[in-house]
Amino acid sequence: MADINQLFKRYYTKELEKNNSKTVYDLFKWKKVDVLLKDYKTGKVLVDMKDLEFPSHYSQNSCDIIASKYFRRAGVPSATGSETSMKMVAHRLVNFWCEALKDEGLIKTDEQASIFYDEMVYGLLAQLYAPNSPQWFNTGLALSYGIKGSPQGNFYFDETLGKVVKSEDNYSRTQASACFIVSVEDKLLGNHSISEQFVTETKLFKGGSGTGTNFSTLRAEGEKLSGGGVSSGLMSFLKGFDRNAGAIKSGGTTRRAAKMVCIDIDHPEIEEFITWKANEEDKVRALIKMGYDSDFNGEAYATVSGQNSNNSIRIYDDFMQKVCDLGINPDAEIELKGRVDDKVNRKIKVKELWDLMNVSSWKCADPAPQFDDTFNAWHTCPAGEDGVLGAKHNKLNSTNPCGEYAFLDDTSCNLSSINVYNFYDNDKNTFDIEGFLHMISLNQLMLEASIQWGQYPTEDIARKTYYFRTTGLGVANLSSLLMVMGHPYDSDEARAVANSLTGILTGQSYYVSSLMAESVGTFAKYEINKESMLKVIRNHSRAAGSLHSNFEGLNYKPYIADHSLLKALSLDDLSSTLKSVWKKALDNGTKHGYRNAQVSVIAPTGTISFAMDCGATSIEPFFSHIVYKKLAGGGFMTLVNPVIESSLKNLGYSDEEISDIVKYITRTEKVTKDGYEFEKLADGKLEGAPHLKPEHYSVFDTANTCGTGKRYIAPEGHVKMVAAISPVISGAISKTVNLPKEASVDDIKNITILSWKLGVKGITIYRDGCKASQPLNTSMDEASEMQLEDLSYSDLLGAAKELQSNLTNYKRRAKPQGVRYGNTHPAQIDDVKIYTTVNRNPNGEICEIYITTDREGTIITGLLNSLSKSISVMLQYHVPAQDISRMLRGQMYEPYGFVQKHPYIKYVTSISDLISKIIDIELGDFSKCQVKPDDYDMQQKSKTIETSLVNANTAPSSSPILKEDDETQKGERVYGSVCPTCSSTKMVRNGTCMLCQDCGSTTGCS
Secondary structure (H helix, E strand, O other), rough: OOOHHOOOOOOOOHHHHHHHOOHHHEEEEEEEEEEEEEEEOOOOEEEEEEEEEEOOOOOOHHHHHHHHHHHHOOOOOOOOOOOOEEEHHHHHHHHHHHHHHHHHOOOOOHHHHHHHHHHHHHHHHHEEEOOOOOOOOOOHHHHHHOOOOOOOEEEEEOOOEEEEEEOOOOOOOEEEOOEEEEOOOOOOOOOOHHHHHHHHHHHHHHHOOEEEEEEEOOOOOOOOOOOOOEEOOOHHHHHHHHHHHHHHHHOOOOOOOOOEEEEEEOOOOHHHHHHHHHHHHHHHHHHHHHHOOOOOOOOHHHOOOOOOOOOEEOOHHHHHHHHHHOOOOOOOOEEEEEOOOOHHHEEEEHHHHHHHHHHHHHHHHOOOOEHHHHHHHHHOOOOOOOOOOOHHHOOOOOOOOOOOOOOEEEEEEEEEEEHHHHHHHHHOOOOOHHHHHHHHHHHHHHHHHHOOOEEEEEEHHHHHHHHHHHEEEEEOHHHHHHHHHHOOOHHHHHHHHHHHHHHHHHHHHHHHHHHHHHHOOOOOOOHHHHHHHHHHHHHHHHHHOOOOOOOOOOOOOOOOOOHHHHHHHHOHHHHHHEEEEEHHHHHHHHHHHOOOOOEOOOOHHHHHHHHOOOOOOOOOOOOOOOEEEOOOOOEEEEEEOOOHHHHHOOOOOHHHHHHHHHHHHOOOEEEEEEEEEEEOOOOOOOOOOHHHHOOHHHHHHHOOOOOOOOOOEEEHHHHHHHHHHHHOOOOOEEEEEEEEEOOOOOHHHHHHHHHOOOOOEEEEEEOOOOOOOOOOOOOOOOOOOOOHHHOOOOHHHHHHHHHHHOOOOOOOOOOOOOOEEEEEEEEEEEEEEEEEEEEEEEOOOEEEEEEEEEOOOOHHHHHHHHHHHHHHHHHHOOOOOOHHHHOOOOOOOOOOEEOOOOOOEEEEEOOHHHHHHHHHOOOOOOOOOOOOOOOOOOOHHHHHHHHHEEEEEEEEOOOOOOOOOOOOOOEEEOOOOOOOOOOOOOOEEEEEEEEEEOOOEOOOOO
């Protein structure tokens, strides 16, 4: 007979049964590392930790991320007052989970506790899984170190009292949830009011969590008010909430506020909402042309509204069907309905609204579609907590900011992700299905433990989290597994593997949930949602191929597991396991119910992907084949993505052939530029590699073109992957479909329609270059001289690194002799007059810069002399002028403000910022100036800037500015965005959020 006791078994720690003197920590080799993290802009040391202890297989990057983000650095009873070993972190987390499960009654014996502890510690240290960031931040601090903290206004449900109570302190219970959905009602004051929404969002943002809300309950502009007069409208309040989120972001928190705003498509202000961000983006472009900083965190974006949220439209099937039938009925309409006043109702043509949506998405990537009926067709608890089927408050109305958690309003979800690649044996070409199932089971117990001893920011969230106990287990590093198995990301084979793995994860999770229900009872509101939940479980079982009957309540045909293909691929174990786990999940759940209303999501796995040394995040494909390994002593080593070699071996290539292919990817060539000869590394493409068969090219396709290569994963391939996974996931999938800048509005329409037809719940579409903070990029023509406007980001990344590779021996350029020729720029900031002279050598290159002032004998004079000498010496050592400009740009100190006496520069943030703008002018770039020359040609300006940036690649590799591009890229680069933690510019798109490649900070909530 099945019971929960079967879950407590030794799989990875069997050795401890034979040797009682050993602990789980003795199963690993350990090393000491130093961690140093600096702010890229100021050079300020953010983290400097010595002699930290990590398992020896951890990369330096993983150690840096874990130590800087997750090691507790205050209040720990140790010599340093901080955590200094991964052993301490593992114990802090796992010991808490273990004690919580004891309290819940799921762990009944000391032996079970010992097994759970050892196996979970092993899995964490072996990088088999990682919980979401709030767990690392908060869990176990009181239990392990006595760190309790003062009360922060959190709540939990006291089972003994049968009600929600306030937490006595901040850390005895854990705030382990990253995902929240919050409701708002159409009233100014009181519970769930507009005013309370400000407080709730502020509390969540302060703690680093994200929130999602459907604001369609708010009245439209012009709707009557009970006290007389009319409402100022939905958009007026959305702009206020946006400003609040921006204020919290700039208030010293670890990351920007993560926020999802959803609006139903039939709201009377839907047009204003759709065009909100697109119109604001137009303002940003105008401000940038005036000289305001184009950085996403800069003045231009800070001036406009709508920049602190991901915006989505909840779209109904009826609307999408009318879209598909526009060829037959081009005049189809929908009615926009007032929330309380039908006098504002009006009809609008479907085509007009459809075009408006897609043009806005083309312009700025917002708003994104969320298909409301598809979400709710998979809703396990449509009766909510009050048993009212069909009520708006019992629907799935919104998601968390990243889009993966979709459940009832005023609920939360804590996440964990399993590194599927680490279950694959490269030597045997086998996937450890038993180990995978084991780790799924233990992770669900862990997530359940985090609810048992959890706490939450509002009374409603505390109550409903207790009532429904949703968890969110997912996967990471899927692309590494697919590539090493030899399956192209956009292929039936890859989709079959992805579907089976995620299906096994969800099926096993529901089975474990049913075992927990058998042991300690179902979630509190199971009985009133029983029939709906079992219907959804049956549909999951049908999608998994475990149950053979018609789908219930679906008006589309979802992806069904391809068991014949799995068997053809010799993956019979995946096929049989997928069927068996869903049979057990349905059979045991029918008998005993479930402990958790949801069990799985696909989150972006931002920071935790670094902690697990993943080659790729979540279910995202690879971005590039060239990686840069961070070295303990500083610097980087250029390598080929190691998964490529394993994949080539599994495809049957010999060691010699693999070596030749790797050499091709990292090949070098001699290049002469500006009179200097050096070796340039290749751009990382595989096409044309010796021995590599053309039929294998697709195995190594990436999200974007690699260098001069032409191949990349088609946008439809991303949609099909999401569609293959969606029917076997409880929640949703955080995923962005990237389109090239040449994509048309029709391309966006086609992707949206395809997503709806395939049963994707929600999708984000991002066209390269659609944000004003991001310059446009295309592919490089090998036959032409390399220009920045011809480079994709992967090309540029490779070029920037490769051009630096052999330039460390540059000699200092001789000073020009005799009379120098140049320009003097007068300027006055406040009452300080500044004279900047820019001299050039006989070749016309900037060689010296002298800065003087009328304040003779003052400190400022001495500082300007020092700055002049420093800049001039940098120029003599071949540091490009534009890099110096970038280094000085945006620095802020007195004097600053309006500028007089200069024809083009009218505002600066400091003298350094003034010098930056002057250098730009001398290089022909007036884009940062408030006034442009009358005959200034914008197209010529762009060419000048881009050409000068290419010249930056000839700087010595020791240049502190160019080290910004030294890291591995695991996503699409988001140009113009700066990390709020370390000021790095290496922000990449990760799902619907952004991720810093240097310090691991994310703009999302996972």
